[in-house]
Amino acid sequence: MNEFAITACDPGGSAPLPDLPEDHHRHFMANLSGVERLSLLKRFTLDFHADPDLGKISEEQAEFLYERGFLPEKIRLYGLNRDNIDLYLSDVQRWLTRLVNGPYSIVFNNKVLFTQVFGRYCRVPGIIAIFRNGRAIPYCELWDRIISGQDSGRMMVAKPLGGGGGGSVYFIRTDRHHAVIETNDEEGARVVVKVSELAEVLAAQEVPFILNDYIQQGDFTQALFPLTVNTLRVLVIRHPVTRKGQVIRAVQRIGTSESYPIDNFSLGGLSAEINLANGELSHAVAAEGKHAGKRWESHPDTGEKISEKRVPHWEDIKEDICRLFENLPYIKYCGFDLIIDDDGFIVLEGNSYSQVRLFQMSSPLLDNQVLVDFYKSEGLLVT
Helix, strand or coil, X not given: CCCCCCCCCCCCCCCCCCCCCCCHHHHHHHCCCCHHHHHHHHHHHHHHHHCHHHHHCCHHHHHHHHHHCCCCHHHHHHCCCCCCHHHCCCHHHHHHHHHCCHHHHHHHHEHHHHHHHHCCCCCCCCEEEEEECCEEEECCCHHHHHHCCCCXXXXXXXXXXXXXXXXXCEEEEECCCEEEEEECCCCCCEEEEEHHHHHHHHHCCCCCEEEEECCCCCHHHHHHCCCCCCCEEEEEEECCCCCCEEEEXXXXXXXXXXXXXXXXXXXXXXXXXXXXXXXXXXXXXXXCCCCCCCCECECCCXXXXXXXXXXXXXXXXXXXXXXHHHCCCCCCEEEEEEEEECCEEEEEEEECCCCXXXXXXXXXXXXXXXXXXXXXXXXXXXX
């Protein structure tokens, strides 16, 4: 097989960790068993053959990646080659992290339940209404005031009640008479309706939707790109020995003209790794869109400096997120999405099987011994 090409996003480094067997991904894939794991393998197979990058690589490369559980896009995104592939968490292993929290994953998969559970210990977005089965279910009296024109106007966010991925997010601005709706959908990116028709619009969605208060971000993230709310993704694990929560990786997501009106990484937004020691941002990268394939020291649309900026009160954020983790002893693995404001942070949501592209395009996950030990304890790496 020809060596893989190394792209501009190659993180460098070529030596696998000493206690990871050489070519461990292939051994892991060859020994997958159990109904749940094989079901997820089927999902990976479908994703593999649907990946647009499959047509850009050779048959030998495709076979090499499939046998090790990586999607074809990872050559382009990670700069994979024979020397560094052992340092990366594979797509199959990432899918299998959804099993780590067991039945407690339901806390993350339903945004109402997430709000009720996490709202006891931290700030979360307030719920205004739920929309399902073609009707609106008010969560508080505010909803009736909005649609009757009694509210003076506000900003809100509507999105699917379950799952994640950033699709079908609606930003809604109302006054007494009208609602302006902006979305990341290709069709109907901006529409204006009467406030009395808002329930009909949201209840007509194919899946249940939740309507939340809009959270105003603080000055730090606002400056990075003012047209989107720019969130932090913080990966936290329960240490396999101490059983304490530990922040393993963190990135600052930043919106762009490609991802507007959200900061979603899969839709052209940027990701900048955060130095865990001091909160400093690295250069930013994009997975998709016109900004992909380069390292951005400054924002490609605005010129705003990104690298070397420091997340304010970073030590406090790390301590508070670990303290939150300690309040939920049944959770072992989570990617938290945080909005930083001038008073600290709001927990937007949690992800029980966090996407890892936004981490690994900066540096591979398996160069962290603690995380390697954790994945081994959960059966996600060969021992």
